[in-house]
Amino acid sequence: MDFITVIDYIGTFAFAISGIRLASAKHFDWFGAYVVGFVTAVGGGTMRDLMLGYSHPFWMDNIGYLLVSGSALLFCIILRRYVVRLNNTFFIFDAIGLGLFTVVGVEKSIAVGQPMWVGIIMGTMTGAAGGMFRDIFINEVPLIFRKDIYAIACVLGGMIYWVCLKMHLTTEMTGLITAISVIVIRVLAVHYNICLPCLRAEDDLESKK
Amino acid sequence: MDFITVIDYIGTFAFAISGIRLASAKHFDWFGAYVVGFVTAVGGGTMRDLMLGYSHPFWMDNIGYLLVSGSALLFCIILRRYVVRLNNTFFIFDAIGLGLFTVVGVEKSIAVGQPMWVGIIMGTMTGAAGGMFRDIFINEVPLIFRKDIYAIACVLGGMIYWVCLKMHLTTEMTGLITAISVIVIRVLAVHYNICLPCLRAEDDLESKK
Amino acid sequence: MDFITVIDYIGTFAFAISGIRLASAKHFDWFGAYVVGFVTAVGGGTMRDLMLGYSHPFWMDNIGYLLVSGSALLFCIILRRYVVRLNNTFFIFDAIGLGLFTVVGVEKSIAVGQPMWVGIIMGTMTGAAGGMFRDIFINEVPLIFRKDIYAIACVLGGMIYWVCLKMHLTTEMTGLITAISVIVIRVLAVHYNICLPCLRAEDDLESKK
Numbered sequence: 001m002d003f004i005t006v007i008d009y010i011g012t013f014a015f016a017i018s019g020i021r022l023a024s025a026k027h028f029d030w031f032g033a034y035v036v037g038f039v040t041a042v043g044g045g046t047m048r049d050l051m052l053g054y055s056h057p058f059w060m061d062n063i064g065y066l067l068v069s070g071s072a073l074l075f076c077i078i079l080r081r082y083v084v085r086l087n088n089t090f091f092i093f094d095a096i097g098l099g100l101f102t103v104v105g106v107e108k109s110i111a112v113g114q115p116m117w118v119g120i121i122m123g124t125m126t127g128a129a130g131g132m133f134r135d136i137f138i139n140e141v142p143l144i145f146r147k148d149i150y151a152i153a154c155v156l157g158g159m160i161y162w163v164c165l166k167m168h169l170t171t172e173m174t175g176l177i178t179a180i181s182v183i184v185i186r187v188l189a190v191h192y193n194i195c196l197p198c199l200r201a202e203d204d205l206e207s208k209k
Numbered sequence: 210m211d212f213i214t215v216i217d218y219i220g221t222f223a224f225a226i227s228g229i230r231l232a233s234a235k236h237f238d239w240f241g242a243y244v245v246g247f248v249t250a251v252g253g254g255t256m257r258d259l260m261l262g263y264s265h266p267f268w269m270d271n272i273g274y275l276l277v278s279g280s281a282l283l284f285c286i287i288l289r290r291y292v293v294r295l296n297n298t299f300f301i302f303d304a305i306g307l308g309l310f311t312v313v314g315v316e317k318s319i320a321v322g323q324p325m326w327v328g329i330i331m332g333t334m335t336g337a338a339g340g341m342f343r344d345i346f347i348n349e350v351p352l353i354f355r356k357d358i359y360a361i362a363c364v365l366g367g368m369i370y371w372v373c374l375k376m377h378l379t380t381e382m383t384g385l386i387t388a389i390s391v392i393v394i395r396v397l398a399v400h401y402n403i404c405l406p407c408l409r410a411e412d413d414l415e416s417k418k
Numbered sequence: 419m420d421f422i423t424v425i426d427y428i429g430t431f432a433f434a435i436s437g438i439r440l441a442s443a444k445h446f447d448w449f450g451a452y453v454v455g456f457v458t459a460v461g462g463g464t465m466r467d468l469m470l471g472y473s474h475p476f477w478m479d480n481i482g483y484l485l486v487s488g489s490a491l492l493f494c495i496i497l498r499r500y501v502v503r504l505n506n507t508f509f510i511f512d513a514i515g516l517g518l519f520t521v522v523g524v525e526k527s528i529a530v531g532q533p534m535w536v537g538i539i540m541g542t543m544t545g546a547a548g549g550m551f552r553d554i555f556i557n558e559v560p561l562i563f564r565k566d567i568y569a570i571a572c573v574l575g576g577m578i579y580w581v582c583l584k585m586h587l588t589t590e591m592t593g594l595i596t597a598i599s600v601i602v603i604r605v606l607a608v609h610y611n612i613c614l615p616c617l618r619a620e621d622d623l624e625s626k627k
Contacts, residue, residue, distance in 0.1 A: 031361055152449055346554075
């Protein structure tokens, strides 16, 4: 198991934990919590693989993602008392996962010959769409649409990937710089509480179509 | 029309009825109720086919699924008074559909060379994901995540399929045993009111991302 | 840029505006509003392309859809005061988009050898599923399931396409007649306030699964 795989599983674990915790707030049973955790972790990559024309989603190649999500469920069941105290740890894991997932999404797009702007969308989808599915499952308005810099960190990371490519850096160096950029942007955005502006509602919305 | 097709349409009818009834509780119009019924019936299999790399979803090969869903809508419109009285009948039909859909999902996974653990997931998705889409459409938290043994019956059925394969039973016998197991598990679970445990909510969930 | 492309972008713009306006009513940030607008515009066609076995969704071939959605966001941010006054204009644009999207959906189905009834479903999905995704994202029950003649206009348009094909009209003439029919049906339905009947709720729905 190489270094990238370890990072990938850490990201999967952190994403699954975030799904399972929100599911538990809605009183889901273990099965439901597991599904929400798994989908939070692999949902973005699944949609990416379907849209890029891969014959099947990445997690079917390797039972590891299923097992890591299962261990996240066990973790939440058994060590429930400690989960809240580990918030900062999970936040860092989540940011690391976000950075790595973005890189994977961009690279898989380029591998099938898509242009770089599609790569940016796919990197963002890999990082952020899982959380969107999670929020749809628990019947909430997706957080990524109204809070923090989250998906935008992936978008910026994708742009940095593009710049690195233009500068003819190696794939490894490009991936590393991109992942670190996403992590740093995410951490700084939360630390300094940086948000995108919201659209103001129109007063009149009877006309909603 | 062979025996399997008849069973398949009975399952489709029962699933569509469940979608249409919940849609009617939300005052959907006929078109909306039809879409919800159809998606409840074929949504799980559609997602399965997309993920397994089939070129198109199964229901495009045969207009039967569309017509069966349409007859379920007609049934609910015309015989509305009798629908409630038939609850037990629908429950049995639904369980039969669940059993058969699980077998179909497992078999289509094996047919494209996926390992058995993917087959179990695909069998469960075929049986249970339609109900999940239904609940997302009517804007409710999916029932399968917090009530009864439903999807778990598919998971157990998939495992039984695996055991039968290992014992070198014929495909027919394996499918039959699996379907009956799912039906029996589902019926017993409802009869004895067996549920999975729920995750307890953390007191503190401000930290929710 | 030919005439069809202009019409296509006008429809995309109108659909994106509808997504962005509803997102702003839910206080989404700019990114969230953009995603909802983009998905409203291209979500139906994306699902269609995945189901028809195309290797990737249409919008990846051409950055235009991304840019048009972006200009819809800018429009809503900068000219917010005028958006409400332009309701009637948007309504017409939306109807034009609906008509054109229906034709595109039918044609792409026929192009991969699907039967005409699949073409009608795909035409309807192209026109109406984007709005369904929009409503799921903003956590509302989809409007197309309970209001107006919207998706039904696409269904009728698809049937008219079929009749034109049977009469051996040219592809151009068939597409034109279909698109105009959808637009006229949509406009008349809103003007005369024509709705489909709703299903009445059963009194007893404890029995809901």
